[in-house]
Amino acid sequence: MQEISSDVIRGYNDTIILFFLRKEPSYGYEISKNIKALSDNKYLIKETTLYSAFTRLEKNGYISSFSQEAENGKRRTYYQITEEGRIYYHEKCEEWHLTKDVIERFISNE
Amino acid sequence: MDAIKNYLETMFSSLPDTEETRRAKAEILSMTEDKYNELIGSGMSEHEAIGKIISEFGSLDDLKESLGLTGEECVQAAEEPLKSDSVLFTGVPEAPNPPVEIEPVAERAHKSYGGNLRLVSLDEAKDFLADAAFSRFLLGIGVFFCIIAPAGPIMGEAFGDLFFGVFEDLMEGLGVMFLFLSVALGVGLIILSSSKMKEWKDIKKGVSIMDYETEEYIKSEKQALNPSRSTMLALGIVLCVCCVIPVTFFGIFSIIPFLSEGVGPSMIFVMVGAGVFFILNSSRLTDACDKLLKLNV
Numbered sequence: 001m002q003e004i005s006s007d008v009i010r011g012y013n014d015t016i017i018l019f020f021l022r023k024e025p026s027y028g029y030e031i032s033k034n035i036k037a038l039s040d041n042k043y044l045i046k047e048t049t050l051y052s053a054f055t056r057l058e059k060n061g062y063i064s065s066f067s068q069e070a071e072n073g074k075r076r077t078y079y080q081i082t083e084e085g086r087i088y089y090h091e092k093c094e095e096w097h098l099t100k101d102v103i104e105r106f107i108s109n110e
Numbered sequence: 111m112d113a114i115k116n117y118l119e120t121m122f123s124s125l126p127d128t129e130e131t132r133r134a135k136a137e138i139l140s141m142t143e144d145k146y147n148e149l150i151g152s153g154m155s156e157h158e159a160i161g162k163i164i165s166e167f168g169s170l171d172d173l174k175e176s177l178g179l180t181g182e183e184c185v186q187a188a189e190e191p192l193k194s195d196s197v198l199f200t201g202v203p204e205a206p207n208p209p210v211e212i213e214p215v216a217e218r219a220h221k222s223y224g225g226n227l228r229l230v231s232l233d234e235a236k237d238f239l240a241d242a243a244f245s246r247f248l249l250g251i252g253v254f255f256c257i258i259a260p261a262g263p264i265m266g267e268a269f270g271d272l273f274f275g276v277f278e279d280l281m282e283g284l285g286v287m288f289l290f291l292s293v294a295l296g297v298g299l300i301i302l303s304s305s306k307m308k309e310w311k312d313i314k315k316g317v318s319i320m321d322y323e324t325e326e327y328i329k330s331e332k333q334a335l336n337p338s339r340s341t342m343l344a345l346g347i348v349l350c351v352c353c354v355i356p357v358t359f360f361g362i363f364s365i366i367p368f369l370s371e372g373v374g375p376s377m378i379f380v381m382v383g384a385g386v387f388f389i390l391n392s393s394r395l396t397d398a399c400d401k402l403l404k405l406n407v
Contacts (some may be wrong), residue, residue: 028137029144047141050355051134077137 015054018089025080113160113321120322160229220359228318240399245306250387252299255292257383261376262288268372332399339392346388353381357388
């Protein structure tokens with residue numbers, strides 16, 4: 001089975017995470033589960049990749065984290081998007097449209 | 111869950127103990143805990159869940175940047191450990207070695223089995239050793255009975271010569287019966303011995319991995335077994351080599367055919383049988399240890 005190359009998707013992990021955080025704050029496993037579900041199991045993000053994306057996003061000020069107790073009493077780190085994060089997300093969407101448009105021109109089925 | 115904690119501990123043990131590392135470890139543990147609980151909730155067995163989690167786990171390289179161990183140098187050092195000179199020139203502290211014994215396993219697991227991989231716990235490994243040793247013991251006994259079978263007719267003949275008439279025929283008949291019963295018993299035991307190992311087919315095919323702690327335990331166990339292994343092997347060989355001694359010795363008493371033609375020749379089979387039993391059993395635990403250790407290569 002063809003698998004997604006991590007090199008290709010790396011530049012868009014941040015965008016994928018921000019997509020979910022735009023709606024509501026969330027935590028690590030929930031985001032990875034949502035990515036898996038929305039991609040029809042085609043993209044499984046690794047825990048290490050996810051964590052490093054969180055730290056990168058937080059360092060750039062696109063998300064902020066807070067600790068909260070879940071229903072089952074487990075303490076989790078939740079992440080929420082910042083205003084800068086929303087702007088960045090839209091920029092990345094624009095960038096993707098452009099990228100997609102350019103790359104598509106070089107993709108041949110022959 | 112302890113297996114996953116151990117796995118993470120080992121993975122992070124090569125990194126400097128900083129605030130960032132500790133935070134990363136806690137956060138990743140929390141993610142895997144959630145995943146573990148959900149997999150268990152979906153009806154997966156504990157071992158399958160752990161195997162899946164470890165095989166889907168990323169690599170340490172993904173984390174280095176976020177842990178402040180930044181720079182091309184780190185990545186380079188990890189990929190080209192031989193060219194460490196280039197790292198030293200940059201003045202950046204040499205990157206900690208990635209835990210080599212862990213990552214290839216996870217990667218291999220992911221590639222070969224798509225995550226359908228079992229993790230062998232310490233208790234399971236111990237059970238495997240016990241079963242493998244018992245299976246080998248049965249095999250040894252089975253082979254022993256097959257080898258000593260011909261001693262039956264020989265002894266029957268010798269006993270028969272001591273009597274006359276019906277008794278002589280009876281003794282010879284009993285000897286032949288012993289031959290067949292002994293072979294039947296031997297073959298039965300050999301089959302039983304191999305069926306005993308059926309439930310461990312995952313380990314035999316290599317569709318499993320061990321955690322670090324278990325691997326260390328098996329290694330030390332194997333080390334400790336070496337002396338007894340050599341002793342048994344030597345005993346087995348001595349028995350095989352010396353099997354001709356009784357027949358030569360009893361040959362002296364050729365006036366008593368019971369000894370020279372009965373006991374003497376029979377002893378060949380009994381001694382070789384015992385010798386082979388010891389040779390087979392000398393490595394009954396070490397072979398099982400090797401099989402387990404091969405899982406993590």
